[in-house]
Amino acid sequence: MKSLLIRLTLGLSEQDITVDEMKHVQNWMAKKYLTKKENIYKFNSKFRAGTLGLVQKDTAYLNVIGENIRDLFIGEGDLGEAKEGDLIIAQRLLGKRGTPSAKIAEIVGREQSYSIAYIIQKDSHLSLVDLKTEYPIGAELTPDELNFYNVGDVFKIDNQENKVLEKLGNIKDPKVDEKIVLAQYNKHDEFDEEVLKIAESFEPVNASKYPKRKDLRELHFCTIDPVTAKDYDDAICWDDKNSTLYVAIADVSEYIKPFGALDNEAIYRSFSIYLPHRSIPMLPRQLSETLCSLQPHVDRLAYVFEMKLNLDTLEVASSSVYEAIIHSKRRFNYEEIDSFFEGDLKAQNSDEEIIFNALTKLRVVTDALKAKRLKVGYDFRSTEIDMTIDEDSNLVSTHEAQETPSHALIEDCMLLANKEAASSFERGIFRIHEPPSQAKLQILYQELAGVGMQIEIKKSIKETISDIQRQAREMDIESEVDTLIIRSQMQARYAPLNSGHFGLGFEQYTHFTSPIRRYSDLIVHRLLKAINAGDTQEGSYVLRNIEALSMTISEKEREASSIENEFMARKYARWANENIGNEYKARITATEVEIKAELHDEIQGARFLITSNSDVVLFEDVIVKIEKVDIARAKIYAIVVGKVDV
Incomplete structure (x- = not known):
């Protein structure tokens, strides 16, 4: 659905519309959301498509898709039954001063077409909840169905229809990890x-x-x-x-x-x-x-x-x-x-x-x-x-x-x-990659200054970053600093x-x-x-x-x-679950908003959330102790128990 909305925003040739998509196009034409000119369908200038952002106090912003324009404000009373993550067709409210705004014309689906749910037991009560949030999922299983399955059973959910599609396995089984990461994006190995x-x-x-x-x-x-x-x-x-x-x-x-x-x-x-x-x-x-x-x-x-x-x-x-x-x-x-x-x-x-x-x-x-x-x-x-x-x-x-x-x-x-x-x-x-914004560069420079770097703004971004990389090599934090530099940049994309x-x-x-x-x-x-x-x-x-x-x-x-990244995170989490209480060498990779560390030991690359109020600084080498693991969310929690002697 999202792909169809993007194509209609940019202009979609009639011959490129599938049979299933044409049903939506004709419906939206009848509602005057679309115009048709020379066999090209496009959104009427009064309408925009997008994804609804975080809803707060009955207001939200619509993240417009398919074009580079400001988000549209959806005011109180204009939300209807829409919730965060819904795909929306919205009518622009023209003539209003201030932030560009709109009201919801129609909810057409969910941004994430599929999600993963599993069965948990709380106070002797079984529930089907979202794997990552543990909030109730839109789809439901009857009490009889819940009793038929086991705690930890994992399911693929169709968010458009609010329907349970299939059982993927049980969260205790490591082989379910692959099914989870593929199913949430409806990926599959088999071909028709x-x-x-x-x-x-x-x-x-x-x-x-x-x-x-x-x-x-x-x-x-x-x-x-x-x-x-x-x-x-x-x-x-x-x-x-x-x-x-x-x-x-x-x-x-x-x-x-x-x-x-x-x-x-x-x-x-x-x-x-x-x-x-x-x-x-x-x-x-x-x-x-x-x-x-x-x-x-x-x-x-x-x-x-x-x-x-x-x-x-x-x-x-x-x-x-x-x-x-x-x-x-x-x-x-x-x-x-x-x-x-x-x-x-x-x-x-x-x-x-x-x-x-x-x-x-x-x-x-x-x-x-x-x-x-x-x-x-x-x-x-x-x-x-x-x-x-x-x-x-x-x-x-x-x-x-x-x-x-x-x-x-x-x-x-x-x-x-x-x-x-x-x-x-x-x-x-x-394949384009735009330069980083000055705002992001300033944040980067502040972070690096906090670890003792002398940040000198040169004639060009290239010269400045090259000097930062030189200092990072001398401090033996080259990879970590390069990761921060990459994060400060725009994401490469196709255009x-x-x-x-x-x-x-x-x-x-x-x-x-x-x-x-x-x-x-x-x-x-x-x-x-x-x-x-x-x-x-x-x-x-x-x-x-x-x-x-x-x-x-x-x-x-x-x-x-x-x-690819989530699959590896799930493997790390299962490994960590078998090593609760053990201590390992790690390097602090973030100190705000949360303290995070990355494993630098016999196993490399696992990322930990540090739960103690540790006196640590960015890129410091520490000894961490694995405290607990959330297998469903693939999160590892640890405390700092010492510093690595240099």
């Missing part, structure tokens, strides 16, 4: 039979059927990915003689055509989700892990950026993007390439010898590209934790992910291709028009290199193909609802990130 049938219908790549594609099978492409990866989006080849970099990307757009069942499912998912033990792919595995994946020793369809570099200026002297066929000579993991760079891995055959020779020379180029990039962009070192869980879905171990030379090499190859793609159009899907990427220091940037796992990249491929073919009709077709699509994809990205 129709989608699978299409995915299975494609034949293996036969080069003779693609005479118009550029044949690059003789080039020594290789892929470099995590050891556990199965979906290989990108392959690289460096032609040192001609200073030319080839970045070959899985040509997903050859298989996924607009508005078919496969495309609809890909839009709905928008991103692959990566949990510690498995992935939930955007595309069926027949495509993501097989036919589209740039596997070694087989022909694959690719969309290739060929970029000739000026090694004096480290700029792209010329580039072209085209459809090709490649034949990757080797699949490497990051550890193998790092081992080669360290002199511990030798070539086993002539293909590897050619690739290793090229990678040695390419590394010199990418190291120089990175050094140049960091003169205007940033190198943030917020810690990423890799988690290992066992067959019973319990946390076994963690380790801090490190960027190595192999990661850096691939990253700068991909950044180069993404920049070139972004320079190819003026309207499309850009139809370019406004630059602050973090990378790029004037224009997009995502081109991962169409197997990001829908944004698939759209960029379609757009570039239309531009190359001079097909203005196809280009306008791709861009028709690009504003709404950009917003939707940005939201789906946040959902995927929330799922």
Whole structure:
């Protein structure tokens, strides 16, 4: 429903409305909420759609969606039966002085379509309550139904219909965690039979059927990915003689055509989700892990950026993007390439010898590209934790992910291709990252001054932050400070028009290199193909609802990130529950409004709420004792029992 409201705010073409959506559109047309002009439906200027914020004293603000305008004040008497989190169509109250205001015309659903509830027992009484708030949920189970289930049983709830959809398991079972985090966003691993049938219908790549594609099978492409990866989006080849970099990307757009069942499912998912033990792919595995994946020793369809570099200026002297066929000579993991760079891995055959020779020379180029990039962009070192869980879905171990030379090499190859793609159009899907506001920067500077940093405002934000990072390195709090700097910034997002990427220091940037796992990249491929073919009709077709699509994809990205983070938080909570009373090393990460700490011990990354009024300062290393754990909310509570001797 939220997606429909956003699209109607921006203007929705009649041919892009589904049968189910048309019922709502016709209803709202009859009520004059919408206008129709040249088969484009759009909200009447008197009406706005949004999400109702916190209700206080029978008033609230409507957070308008789909456009960047001020929230609308809903005054006393204009709320009706609406409550926080409702999706609303509101009528603007024109002619009133002061804050822009409105009254509710219709409640059309809930912002969160699904939620999770579980059964608790209180004073010998069983209740079905929201998992995170323990408030009564809109849906109900009869007393007989409640008695049929057990305390702790977990359910998926449809918030639109206030209906219990299914039992997911019991909160005591660690395996229910995955079901919880997926169900709250209605994510699922399985694909409909129709989608699978299409995915299975494609034949293996036969080069003779693609005479118009550029044949690059003789080039020594290789892929470099995590050891556990199965979906290989990108392959690289460096032609040192001609200073030319080839970045070959899985040509997903050859298989996924607009508005078919496969495309609809890909839009709905928008991103692959990566949990510690498995992935939930955007595309069926027949495509993501097989036919589209740039596997070694087989022909694959690719969309290739060929970029000739000026090694004096480290700029792209010329580039072209085209459809090709490649034949990757080797699949490497990051550890193998790092081992080669360290002199511990030798070539086993002539293909590897050619690739290793090229990678040695390419590394010199990418190291120089990175050094140049960091003169205007940033190198943030917020810690990423890799988690290992066992067959019973319990946390076994963690380790801090490190960027190595192999990661850096691939990253700068991909950044180069993404920049070139972004320079190819003026309207499309850009990856934008706006500069932080002065207000947020002042808060950041005050926090850092509190831990003993000398904050000197330089001529530019870049110089100021670089000096802060220098001090953080000297104080051995680099990761923590970088995390605070990142929090002070705007969130990167997708947008139809370019406004630059602050973090990378790029004037224009997009995502081109991962169409197997990001829908944004698939759209960029379609757009570039239309531009190359001079097909203005196809280009306008791709861009028709690009504003709404950009917003939707940005939201789906946040959902995927929330799922991944919450799953890890639930694993940490279960581990902590088995270690109540034990003491661990941690670092204070927040002192206002609550005191928080992050585990820096045999298990890393778990976050604690400190319940005692401890005399601690930001980034201080302390000893904490786990006091209690709320498994349902995935919260760990601890007290500080000592300081770590430096």
